[in-house]
Amino acid sequence: MQRRSFLRTVGSTGVALSLPQSVAASSTAASLDTGATPETYEPLGRVAVDGAAEAVVGDGGETAYLATTTGFATVDISDPAEPAVLADRPALEVDGALFDEILDVKVDGDRLVVAGPANVPPDDAADDVFHGFVLYDVSDPDDPVAVGEPYETGFHIHNCFLADELLYVVANDEDENPLVIYDVSDDAVEEIGRWSLLEHEPEWEELFWLARYLHDVYVHEQIAYLAHWDAGTYLIDVSDPTEPAYISRVTNTDLEEQRGLEGQEAQMGLPGNDHYSAVDDTGDLLAVGREAWATDGDEPDGPGGIDLYDVSDPAEPEFQATIDAPEADDASYYGEEWTTSHNFELRDDRLYSSWYQGGVKIHDVSDPTAPEERAHWYDSDVAGFWTARVAEPGETFVASSTPLIPGAGTEGALYTFPVDPDGETETDEGLLDPIPGFTGVTGAAGLAGGAVALEWLRRRDGNSHNRQDRS
Secondary structure, rough: OEEEEOOOOOOOOOOOOOOOOOOOOOOOOOOOOOOEEEOOOOOEEEEOOOOOOOOEEEEOOOOEEEEEOOOEEEEEEEOOOEEEEEEEOOOEEEEEEHHHHHHEEEEOEEEEEEOOOOOOOOOOHHHHHHOOOEEEEOOOOOOOOEEEEEEEOOOOOOOOEEEOOEEEEEOOOOOOOOOEEEOOOOOOHHOOOOOOOOOHHHHHHOOOOOHOOOOOOEOOOEEEEEEOOOOOEEEEEEEOOOOOOOEEEOOOHHHHHHOOOOOOHHHOOOOOOEEEEOOOOOOOEEEEEEEOOOOOOOOOOOOOOOEEOOOOOOOOOEEEEEOOOOOOOOOOOOOOOOOOOEEEEEEEEEEEOOOOOOOOOEEEEOOOOEEEEEEEEEEOOOOOOOEEEEOOOEEEEEEEEOOOOOOOOOOEEEEEOOOOOOOEEEEEEEOOOOOOOOOOOOOOEEOOOOOOOOOEEOOOHOOOOOOEEOO
């Protein structure tokens, strides 16, 4: 593929955004019926980050990195009571082409990958948008520096994963949906391997390409977990990245069922819609989030949740339980009240999860057959959570709020939360109190059989581009 000769940043000076000291308690959404009563679990801190989407945390737990739709930002989270933007890189360009719809970043050590666009641009804009990724040195998170040359893939990049100097990229077009693996060890990018669903199961080619969309990739101990929408989540051996090999699959659908679905029900509703998959630090517990909305179709119908699987034997995954999504008065795509599962992290027998306007949750998954909800916080008028990531194990996690929910008034921001809902967070300066004015809710976990899913149409910044997008 072509390599762009240089990267240019428009308006790239670092900006420290203000920290609101409170969020009005009255904005907590009464319409989200969790069967809970207000409790003391609250955020520790919040900082505005314009256009926020995915957030990841650096190895030291002191810096968060956020995709911001037109660029990226770095945030100091060393003091969770006062997160602060260190560097803001908006309006990125590559050789005069927009580097737009950046919804995903990944970090490993001192290397950050910024990738996009997340979806297929409209035909009249495709030639004006850079398709690919850029590597940054973030050894100084106050001043990220682009290294090597921007790498042009020729396809949009919805998500990626960076580990051990290898970059795993989801590559989707209307013909195939492969995983592509790049060596990025010396700043000179080289493609070294591919795995294709259609080579493994050619019959999926009969379905519309979005039904088998490779939405996300997660890699742990030489196994890649591929969330392939209605085709399921695939476990792939990447111990030899030049020859990835199939291990197993978990799914709630089959090809015959998918042939019988049409339109919105097929793309946005359950069952199916494997959106995000990840394992815990042992590699024995797999969680599969199924992003979905109500489509007025057959049961199951509504926002999607998170399924848990025992993968201690990767060749024989075993279903354990389902964590339901928070309820909503109107769970349709344009209902302006999204409560479906989005991104999450499993760490130390805990599941930290984001549910858009349904808030963030902590579950005890030490017994994955009976996950127990430990904490839940939401403010659906203001916060639509994209992801939840552990910052300091045993102490804090972060969650990014996005303004990208159609019709909603949610704001771009990064929140910090305590890991222990019953205790106090200890910092170098002593015990840390939640932000005055934040309110939270806790409730019992719900278990249900079946999977959850989603597919959506977003109109970028309210314009008239008619395109099929996924978050």
